Amino acid sequence: MKRFTESMLRLYALTDPAAGPDLVEQVRSAILGGATMIQLRDKTADDARFLEEARRLKEVCQAHQVPLIINDRIEIALACGADGVHVGQSDLPAGDVRARIGPDRILGVTAKTVEQARAAEAAGADYLGSGAVFGSTTKPGVPFMTMDRLREITASVRIPVVAIGGISRQNIAGLAGTGIRGVAVVSGIFSAPDIYGESVLLRQLSEQLVSD
Secondary structure: OOOOOHHHHOEEEEOOHHHOOOHHHHHHHHHHHOOOEEEEOOOOOOHHHHHHHHHHHHHHHHHOOOOEEEEOOHHHHHHHOOOEEEEOOOOOOHHHHHHHHOOOOEEEEEOOOHHHHHHHHHOOOOEEEEOOEOEOOOOOOOOOOOHHHHHHHHHHOOOOEEEEOOOOOOOHHHHOOOOOOEEEEOHHHHOOOOHHHHHHHHHHHHHHHHHO
């Protein structure tokens, strides 16, 4: 896999454990439709099942030259040869993660404030995930992030920011002018009746956002 570039964030698809059992085919459909990065996230799976899922997805992602990011579980990411890791503010500090995964893997960090964003950048993050911009169906109770806060975050760092949280074809245009470099989508892709078709549309809409 080539080194991280911001274009990998255009349509960042995060897996949804509630979307059904055929994870590999769902991810394949998303990639064929235009997903530029895949994150495996499943807080309920034990390590053995999670590693099995990660290895299966790594094969698919590698075949299509799309990076695979593992949420939180650094040892799983290293064991399956994933392209990177994403951590939240309650996980291992970003600097420690960078030290463990080395300089060549991608490091993403959740940032909900300017202070968190600047700290993550200083610790070696390649990109930030900020939200929830429209609420979240996968994380009920997560507070909304205002567009003003999102703009403050994108303006405060040199690394790219991807918006996350309840993003769909119906509301993605509301992110115009915020400075984001892509969108991270969970149920908007994996709960769609046509994952491929929805990914095609969301990729087009994301590219328009970035070029405006």
